Amino acid sequence: MGTTDVSGLTQLGKEVGQPKSPEDAVLERVPNGQSDANYLVRFTAPEFTSLCPMTGQPDFAHLVIDYVPNEWLVESKSLKLFLTSFRNHGAFHEDCTVMIGKRIVELLAPRWLRIGGYWYPRGGIPIDVFWQTGAPLDDVWLPDQGVSTYRGRG
Numbered sequence: 001m002g003t004t005d006v007s008g009l010t011q012l013g014k015e016v017g018q019p020k021s022p023e024d025a026v027l028e029r030v031p032n033g034q035s036d037a038n039y040l041v042r043f044t045a046p047e048f049t050s051l052c053p054m055t056g057q058p059d060f061a062h063l064v065i066d067y068v069p070n071e072w073l074v075e076s077k078s079l080k081l082f083l084t085s086f087r088n089h090g091a092f093h094e095d096c097t098v099m100i101g102k103r104i105v106e107l108l109a110p111r112w113l114r115i116g117g118y119w120y121p122r123g124g125i126p127i128d129v130f131w132q133t134g135a136p137l138d139d140v141w142l143p144d145q146g147v148s149t150y151r152g153r154g
Helices: 076-090 092-109
Strands: 029-031 041-051 058-068 072-074 113-120 128-132
Touching: 041 072, 041 076, 072 076, 072 092, 076 092, 076 113, 092 113, 092 128
Parallel strands: none
Antiparallel strands: 029 072, 041 058, 058 113, 113 128
């Protein structure tokens, strides 16, 4: 079992500031030591925040990102910093959700990725956004994302 070279990473194990925007955020990757196997990686961000582009008011979502890695894994600290960079970013729910998925795909070229954005109500209407790169792989266990649609109180 080999070790993973993290010498080129700019954030892991270092003190870094919060990126001012998603465009400024640096997503980093590490080699996948199990690239010969199809398996699922899940990241859950239950307190994702962005801003409404019209009112500037905060929007909140529960994000679930599932991907089947190929040669690369997303480095989790850089992903956390990337996701928190949306706190001062004004964009519609659809744009935020799909932008995150596309940015990860651009970095990793995974075998498959899906993202579920379960947004809390804005104007009384919850908006859930789902994006994926194609059909799921037949040989990968793909659990339900486990997030119920918004039902209000009760």
